[in-house]
Amino acid sequence: MSDAYAGRRERLRENCSGKGADAALITRPSNVRYLTGCGPCGATLLLTRERALLALPDDLPPDDTGEHLLGEDLSQLLVTAGADTALAAAEAAAQLRVGDLVVEEHDLTVTRHRAVAALAEGVRLADLGRAVERMRVVKDEHEIADLRIAAEIADQALSELLESILVGRTERHLAMELERRMIDHGADKAAFPVSVGTGSHSGQENHQPTDRRVEEGDFLTVVLGAQYRGYGVSTARTFVIGASPAPWQVELHRLVFRAQRAGREALGPGVESCVPDLAAREILQAAGHSEASPHPVGHGIGLEIREAPRLGPADMGKLDNRVPVTVGPGVHLPGKGGVRIEDTLVVRPLEEGGPELLTITTKELLAL
Amino acid sequence: MSDAYAGRRERLRENCSGKGADAALITRPSNVRYLTGCGPCGATLLLTRERALLALPDDLPPDDTGEHLLGEDLSQLLVTAGADTALAAAEAAAQLRVGDLVVEEHDLTVTRHRAVAALAEGVRLADLGRAVERMRVVKDEHEIADLRIAAEIADQALSELLESILVGRTERHLAMELERRMIDHGADKAAFPVSVGTGSHSGQENHQPTDRRVEEGDFLTVVLGAQYRGYGVSTARTFVIGASPAPWQVELHRLVFRAQRAGREALGPGVESCVPDLAAREILQAAGHSEASPHPVGHGIGLEIREAPRLGPADMGKLDNRVPVTVGPGVHLPGKGGVRIEDTLVVRPLEEGGPELLTITTKELLAL
Missing domain, CATH: 3.90.230.10 (Creatinase/methionine aminopeptidase superfamily)
Structure with missing residues (x-):
């Protein structure tokens, strides 16, 4: 199954490249699950050309952390309980010097989007739209x-x-x-x-x-x-x-x-x-x-x-x-x-x- | 209880007036419930100085429409199944010639906020923030x-x-x-x-x-x-x-x-x-x-x-x-x-x- 997840991430990378984006921030729980196998736990996926970085809350029930650990190219970033994983992933995007980042504007609230923009310093944000939902059909x-x-x-x-x-x-x-x-x-x-x-x-x-x-x-x-x-x-x-x-x-x-x-x-x-x-x-x-x-x-x-x-x-x-x-x-x-x-x-x-x-x-x- | 809901809406009106807003668009389900008694059904409340307008999906289970019907100043706007009640309320705001409308930016997604802004023609949008959450403490x-x-x-x-x-x-x-x-x-x-x-x-x-x-x-x-x-x-x-x-x-x-x-x-x-x-x-x-x-x-x-x-x-x-x-x-x-x-x-x-x-x-x- 980890191959299936990696294959899906690769298809999303191609989609992003087509849009001129270096990276995607995936926050919608069903989309995170589709791309990583990680159950509904507040995780956020930052997918760059080279990396797949999963921001996980550190108070996960053990059952939710199963399958995605198998992903070969998937590394984890644990964030403190109660903290927003999207914000942790946005900081990581800035550190990785992402230029153009697409986000799920149909999932992020206005407030959360603003906080992502503030933390992703030097990163240009655009809308990924429902690209992952379309992949899932x-x-x-x-x-x-x-x-x-x-x-x-x-x-x-x-x-x-x-x-x-x-x-x-x-x-x-x-x-x-x-x-x-x-x-x-x-x-x-x-x-x-x-x-x-x-x-x-x-x-x-x-x-x-x-x-x-x-x-x-x-x-x-x-x-x-x-x-x-x-x-x-x-x-x-x-x-x-x-x-x-x-x-x-x-x-x-x-x-x-x-x-x-x-x-x-x-x-x-x-x-x-x-x-x-x-x-x-x-x-x-x-x-x-x-x-x-x-x-x-x-x-x-x-x-x-x-x-x-x-x-x-x-x-x-x-x-x-x-x-x-x-x-x-x-x-x-x-x-x-x-x-x-x-x-x-x-x-x-x-x-x-x-x-x-x-x-x-x-x-x-x-x-x- | 309908008095209690009306009292809460009155306090929110005062809060909005203090912010220079004519009206508030309440989309967060727990806040809609607090202000109207309407259970979690996708309802949106448009609260203007004179009116309280509840946009309800037309496929409500009967149990969810109970108590809020008692509100004296609360009128209902039924919208078609599957349609977004926030958008129906935004259209109503434009028809009522609302000038300044505060919305819950911590609840609306970027996409939904954009759709609200497009439909609320001639209406200026601002952020209500967590005003209702603060009332609820x-x-x-x-x-x-x-x-x-x-x-x-x-x-x-x-x-x-x-x-x-x-x-x-x-x-x-x-x-x-x-x-x-x-x-x-x-x-x-x-x-x-x-x-x-x-x-x-x-x-x-x-x-x-x-x-x-x-x-x-x-x-x-x-x-x-x-x-x-x-x-x-x-x-x-x-x-x-x-x-x-x-x-x-x-x-x-x-x-x-x-x-x-x-x-x-x-x-x-x-x-x-x-x-x-x-x-x-x-x-x-x-x-x-x-x-x-x-x-x-x-x-x-x-x-x-x-x-x-x-x-x-x-x-x-x-x-x-x-x-x-x-x-x-x-x-x-x-x-x-x-x-x-x-x-x-x-x-x-x-x-x-x-x-x-x-x-x-x-x-x-x-x-x-």
Whole structure:
């Protein structure tokens, strides 16, 4: 893996050279992790033509200092607890006589940028922009392997939950149990707070679990994802509680299922980013849910749970091979509930079998 | 409570007027919450002389929109999902013909600040600095009541854990169980990830729980805190597993206990911020642990788990009445383990009984 990190740093060096910069100051935690393997600990990377210098706080938990130590060309600069690693790296840039330094202006606050500029004496600052985020869009097979494990963990936790008795338990308890099970199965942690919505809460995208208890006849929507070695996935399923779903439940579930399948099947290298959304949206709109889904049907996923590309109805640009994305339409009928079905998939060409489904829990309308 | 929020906004208005500003753009989530009651949802507050305008994303979970709706002078501006509320507020500032707008440069990234400036046409921008953070240092009795409940929740979770069998369980499981118990007892959530360290991991400040199992003879350090209505506390205790602690364990625990008590007893209105740290540090140093505690002995606590003031050996300024702080020295002997004891207390004058201890779990060396 240390080779992979070194390779990424080399690509960033080329990018910087192209911009006329001698060095880059990387502060955004997911970008630091991508380039060094160093977990979220407040580290800053100063990447010059010859060196890669990692400024680390000196009160790191031991787990965070693992893999990046392997990097052959990566040296460390430990800074005192509580001190800002970006400032330590800025001082180092001045000492190394960096002329032109690019920084992540979308990550540095105005105050921090000013402090960096003050310490990086004699150094000209410019904006790196989202160059590292762009590098991160297409994943290598190591990254996809981690995503696959994250998906397996989420699927396992979910399948165990489905075997247990749900009626009478609260949304909060179910959410906590899913988080615990994911950690038991080896997740770093939940990739985001698990959402469990039952009854009128079902089908919502950002529902925060409440003390509402699962009742017979409810829809139950679960949105969860595990994080494994920094990489997260997201999946949503909607089930019905009790033996016989109502006709409207069967119909709504079938509709969202169809929309989600259309979105998934539209994925492919060279496809425009808006196409999966439009494919799913068309089906929901034809059934009269025109306002039901103002949100993009999906987005890229990896070291951040929402990253580029965005799959919204107006998004441009073409999907690439090996880009993991979510596809997750939903319909929520206020006061009544709804359905959300989401997968994480990797864009693959048809010759390789088309989109690779990572989250494999059944999307059938299980009656639990 | 809506009166309290309106009162805080009025004080901020006065502060802005003093700076010659017509309006303030508040983006830092804890500051938005302090001034409006609106939970962490990406909201931005635009506070002009006459209005308080809250820009909210339109995909809010319903729980986040509660209390702030009560504010009489607080109107809402809903923005489309995924859009930046700061930009919507900046446009509103231009429409309201704001002349001088202060923004939180320590919160806005350079990129976001540039976008705000571009949209706030005809508006001059300046830095508000940490004015709201300074307002937040001294708490009112509503805030202290919330902190008291947060502390009760953490104490309850901890006392329940102490009644269960610990030997053979992993740090990760114990940490998850504590988080679950805090939520069961009504916490919003854990104020920070619970840390459980056993054996050689005990006594560390930032230990991430591992799969190490609790063994007979171990020190066990638990660092936890609940968040209640946005307000968090932090507490740490160290226990010993098994009937008879070793002499070094008794001695080390007694030492840290004494240092922590000295730190607590040094708290008072008008006391310099460094005094509690120096009081605790002196005791540890006299016992030969000069390097043991490079970190400040404590810090302010409230809507953020670490906020002003900092109680470090070089910190200036005087403590005020009604400032909640942590006091938590520790000693960690590499390879052997250690002791950490932390409380959250509120600074009170001697006439009112001195520092108010919120986290009341016993600090004795319990043998579990």
